[in-house]
Amino acid sequence: MTTNAEPADDRVPVARLKHRRVTRWTHWINVPLLTIMVWSGLRIYWADVRDPFGFGVGLVGWHWFDFLPDAVNERLGLERRLARGMAFHFTFGWLFAVNGVAYALFTWRSGEWRRLLPDRHSPGDSVTVLLHDLFIRRKPLPPQGRYNAAQRLSYTTIVAMGAVAVLTGLAIYKPTQVNLLTTVFGGYEMARTIHFAVTIGFLLFVAVHLLQVARAGWSNFASMVTGYERIANPPPVVSPADPTEPPPKQREESTGV
Amino acid sequence: MSEQTPEPKRVDEERAERYAALDADAPTLDESAYRRQTRRSVLTGGAASLAALVGWRWLQTGPEDNNIPVPLRRGHEFNEALWRRLSGRSAPTFDRSRSSVLRVNGRHGIRNEIDLDAWELTVLGPDGSEWGGHVLDDVTALPKVELTIEHKCIEGWSHIVTWGGARFSDFAALYADRLGPDLTDHVALVTPDREYYVGLDMASMLHPQMLLAYELEGEPLTQDHGAPLRLATPNKYGIKCIKRIGTIQFTNDRPTDYWYERGYDWYAQL
Numbered sequence: 001m002t003t004n005a006e007p008a009d010d011r012v013p014v015a016r017l018k019h020r021r022v023t024r025w026t027h028w029i030n031v032p033l034l035t036i037m038v039w040s041g042l043r044i045y046w047a048d049v050r051d052p053f054g055f056g057v058g059l060v061g062w063h064w065f066d067f068l069p070d071a072v073n074e075r076l077g078l079e080r081r082l083a084r085g086m087a088f089h090f091t092f093g094w095l096f097a098v099n100g101v102a103y104a105l106f107t108w109r110s111g112e113w114r115r116l117l118p119d120r121h122s123p124g125d126s127v128t129v130l131l132h133d134l135f136i137r138r139k140p141l142p143p144q145g146r147y148n149a150a151q152r153l154s155y156t157t158i159v160a161m162g163a164v165a166v167l168t169g170l171a172i173y174k175p176t177q178v179n180l181l182t183t184v185f186g187g188y189e190m191a192r193t194i195h196f197a198v199t200i201g202f203l204l205f206v207a208v209h210l211l212q213v214a215r216a217g218w219s220n221f222a223s224m225v226t227g228y229e230r231i232a233n234p235p236p237v238v239s240p241a242d243p244t245e246p247p248p249k250q251r252e253e254s255t256g257v
Numbered sequence: 258m259s260e261q262t263p264e265p266k267r268v269d270e271e272r273a274e275r276y277a278a279l280d281a282d283a284p285t286l287d288e289s290a291y292r293r294q295t296r297r298s299v300l301t302g303g304a305a306s307l308a309a310l311v312g313w314r315w316l317q318t319g320p321e322d323n324n325i326p327v328p329l330r331r332g333h334e335f336n337e338a339l340w341r342r343l344s345g346r347s348a349p350t351f352d353r354s355r356s357s358v359l360r361v362n363g364r365h366g367i368r369n370e371i372d373l374d375a376w377e378l379t380v381l382g383p384d385g386s387e388w389g390g391h392v393l394d395d396v397t398a399l400p401k402v403e404l405t406i407e408h409k410c411i412e413g414w415s416h417i418v419t420w421g422g423a424r425f426s427d428f429a430a431l432y433a434d435r436l437g438p439d440l441t442d443h444v445a446l447v448t449p450d451r452e453y454y455v456g457l458d459m460a461s462m463l464h465p466q467m468l469l470a471y472e473l474e475g476e477p478l479t480q481d482h483g484a485p486l487r488l489a490t491p492n493k494y495g496i497k498c499i500k501r502i503g504t505i506q507f508t509n510d511r512p513t514d515y516w517y518e519r520g521y522d523w524y525a526q527l
Contacts, residue, residue: 013285015294028302032309048413082412083520087325090522091332115279121272143269145276175409176348176492176527177340183349188407188415226298228286 015228018146020110024227026103033096034206036088037165038199043085045196093169100162107159115145118152125149133212158205161198168195324520337524344460344526348491351405351417358474359408359416361481365515366448367501373485376449380432381506388435388507393485395431396469399423403475404466406491408498409527411516420489421472426463429507436507445512446488449503455488456512457497461526466490469502494525 019027107113118126121142126149131137133150141148147155171182171191185191213221223229286294322330378391405419425444429436444462447454461467470489471478478484483500490498496516506512517523 012287014288015286015291016280017284028305032313044413048410083516084325084329086411086522087329087333087520090336091329094332143273143276145279174340174343174527175407177343177346179346179349188409192413222295225302226291226295228291228294230291231285 013231015226015230017227018223018229019227020106020112021227022102022106022110023112024224026099026106027224029099030096030103033092033099034202036092037096038202040085040088040092041199043081044089047082047085090173093166093173096162097166100159100166104159104163115147116152116155118149118156122149122152126153133215154205154208158202161201161205165195165198165202168192168198171195323518333522333524337522337526340524340526341458341460344492345464347464347466348406348527350491351407353403353405353419356405356417356419356474358482359418360414362410362412362495363453363500364481366450366453366499367480367483368452369450370480371449371501373480376485376501378486378502379504381504382435383441383506383508383510385506388432393471396423396428396486397471399427402468403472404468404489404491406466408489408491409494411494411496411521411525419474420468420470421475422468422470422486422489424465425467425469425488426465428469429463432507441507442509443507443512445504445506445508446499446502447504447506448499448501451503453499453515454513455497455499456514456517456523457493458511458524461490461493464490464492466492492527494527496521497525 107116125142125144128137128139128142129148129150132139132141167181168185168191170178171185172188172195175182175188175191182188182191185194219230316326316328320327325333373393376393378393378396379387380389380391382388400423401421402424403419403421405417407415408418409415429440440459440463443456443458445454445456468489470483470487471485473479473482478487480501483498483502486502487500488498488502497514511523514521514523516525
């Protein structure tokens with residue numbers, strides 16, 4: 001933070017690049033696309049009211065719960081408009097896939113994956129991070145780069161889930177034309193179950209993501225818009241014009257989201 | 258602690274350094290550049306959000322083609338053009354023991370019972386002229402095929418079922434002379450009361466898994482499953498598997514279709 005006493009010194013770096021342009025665009029484009037896919041998907045899902053989704057389908061042959069009970073359906077005003085749902089789903093599905101592929105290709109080619117893929121420390125570290133974020137244990141946080149271990153795991157998982165959503169989607173959209181893919185996912189019914197389960201996963205991810213973004217604060221959020229995150233303690237400029245500059249403070253660890 | 262060899266760096270420190278090195282060369286901005294960047298990003302983001310909202314509104318309220326917004330109808334047609342390239346593939350078949358009678362899901366065109374003995378199948382040419390008439394024996398005389406497949410409803414459910422019938426391609430061969438080598442582009446099928454009608458492309462109709470079915474689970478079709486003759490295939494949603502066929506027309510115009518008019522994909526291919 002710059003204090004009021006300091007003039008905006010053009011030589012002092014105050015913000016560092018955090019999210020590259022392609023990352024930001026694909027992230028924000030994904031927001032309406034995922035929303036449309038879930039919304040239109042619910043219209044499709046709801047067309048078969050006699051066979052409500054339960055995790056038991058094909059697994060234990062027992063129906064655990066209604067994914068969306070009737071009361072929720074009525075509150076959300078999800079009319080049973082299957083034709084419109086399919087029309088949106090099968091057109092916007094391509095945009096969702098293209099956007100995801102664009103993100104994945106960029107992340108790979110640009111080397112950003114080095115900051116995102118879990119390393120061998122991530123599984124263990126993520127437990128520490130999780131317990132810390134849940135206020136269960138205040139152990140010192142393990143070393144991290146731009147993303148902590150829990151973020152590496154979840155941001156990698158969510159991309160894999162996107163791929164599974166698209167592939168299971170194709171498997172149930174064209175089960176004859178891509179029947180090998182349908183077989184890989186355990187057949188039509190199982191691919192359908194996985195497709196819905198991944199959707200629930202997306203919704204859980206979004207809920208936790210929004211919560212964590214809110215906790216991480218404005219500067220972190222703004223970095224997904226501007227690309228740059230404010231440096232917590234900008235290093236002083238070694239300048240003969242300002243010999244009274246205080247000594248550098250200890251840099252704080254950022255837990256950014 | 259200083260008399261020995263230098264203490265090895267702690268693993269955590271090494272890791273922290275390695276992580277930090279990844280971001281060491283990340284570009285930085287000074288205050289005024291950061292403000293410019295913020296202004297530019299907010300303006301770009303605002304403009305993009307506005308464009309998206311306008312586009313969404315236009316999509317929801319703009320012109321429609323057979324009950325869905327025009328761009329989405331074009332989307333269905335794009336998908337059709339794409340998947341037609343693979344349309345020769347066949348659906349997996351299952352062991353007969355896994356199949357059972359499926360639920361009755363649609364009564365369009367079969368609301369009233371008919372006298373099965375009085376039933377006739379009419380075949381029309383592209384110009385609407387009558388090419389022929391058939392009784393069920395004409396169809397059962399063709400080579401019989403039994404298919405145990407997963408029947409899929411556009412609503413989402415599926416059911417493994419065994420159909421018995423003749424391949425449509427064998428039936429169409431009865432009209433080979435009239436059809437000529439070029440055939441026609443499409444086939445239109447209509448119930449006797451004309452309430453329900455489907456249109457299919459010739460390639461889909463000639464697929465070896467496209468049956469004129471007269472048996473379900475080894476028994477003659479019941480009326481609510483489309484007796485005496487219906488379409489059955491694992492490669493189209495159930496909406497295309499018209500029950501109680503009254504008329505078959507070979508045509509070059511893309512025939513309309515009951516559910517197509519109500520907003521569904523015309524192709525409905527699986």
